[in-house]
Amino acid sequence: xxxxxxxxxxxxxxxxxxxxxxxxxxxxxxxxxxxxxxxxxxxxxxxxxxxxxxxxxxxxxxxxxxxxxxxxxxxxxxxxxxxxxxxxxxxxxxxxxxxxxxxxxxxxxxxxxxxxxxxxxxxxxxxxxxxxxxxxxxxxxxxxxxxxxxxxxxxxxxxxxxxxxxxxxxxxxxxxxxxxxxxxxxxxxxxxxxxxxxxxxxxxxxxxx
Numbered sequence: 001x002x003x004x005x006x007x008x009x010x011x012x013x014x015x016x017x018x019x020x021x022x023x024x025x026x027x028x029x030x031x032x033x034x035x036x037x038x039x040x041x042x043x044x045x046x047x048x049x050x051x052x053x054x055x056x057x058x059x060x061x062x063x064x065x066x067x068x069x070x071x072x073x074x075x076x077x078x079x080x081x082x083x084x085x086x087x088x089x090x091x092x093x094x095x096x097x098x099x100x101x102x103x104x105x106x107x108x109x110x111x112x113x114x115x116x117x118x119x120x121x122x123x124x125x126x127x128x129x130x131x132x133x134x135x136x137x138x139x140x141x142x143x144x145x146x147x148x149x150x151x152x153x154x155x156x157x158x159x160x161x162x163x164x165x166x167x168x169x170x171x172x173x174x175x176x177x178x179x180x181x182x183x184x185x186x187x188x189x190x191x192x193x194x195x196x197x198x199x200x201x202x203x204x205x206x207x208x209x
């Protein structure tokens with residue numbers, strides 16, 4: 001007995017059955033992912049996790065939770081003594097939105113860590129210290145119309161790279177020589193200057209890294 005259909009109609013019907021079966025499997029997977037995401041979102045909503053912006057200072061309300069590794073979010077999570085996630089190390093193939101979903105960590109993690117996007121090996125800090133100032137990645141809060149974002153962002157990234165290397169002198173050079181003049185708020189300038197002058201790497205990390 002032949003293993004192949006005996007007519008063009010048989011071929012067509014077989015193809016339809018295969019396509020239909022494939023669609024069923026695809027839809028089932030999509031439904032499974034949707035259900036998991038809906039459950040994750042419900043947990044996040046119950047935890048009331050959000051970042052409150054108050055001028056120079058950010059505070060996360062609620063408690064972060066690691067809902068477990070998943071496709072596009074398989075990085076390593078460090079936790080504090082209470083088991084609360086503190087950092088996340090980006091793995092190849094990770095997608096920012098899925099990482100945020102895994103940790104209930106909103107808003108975007110890249111801009112919170114002064115980058116346009118995430119990349120493998122990057123350590124994401126998940127919760128800002130509300131007692132330390134934070135400056136935005138894309139432009140100052142009070143940036144005027146026509147503000148040149150690219151030079152600003154490049155300076156922020158240069159300062160962040162220096163912080164990660166423990167190079168306080170370069171951080172000071174970038175701030176005093178480039179970034180400082182881009183801020184018009186004297187409150188912001190004074191708060192950032194205080195941290196830069198202190199040389200405290202943890203505080204500088206929150207500012208620029």
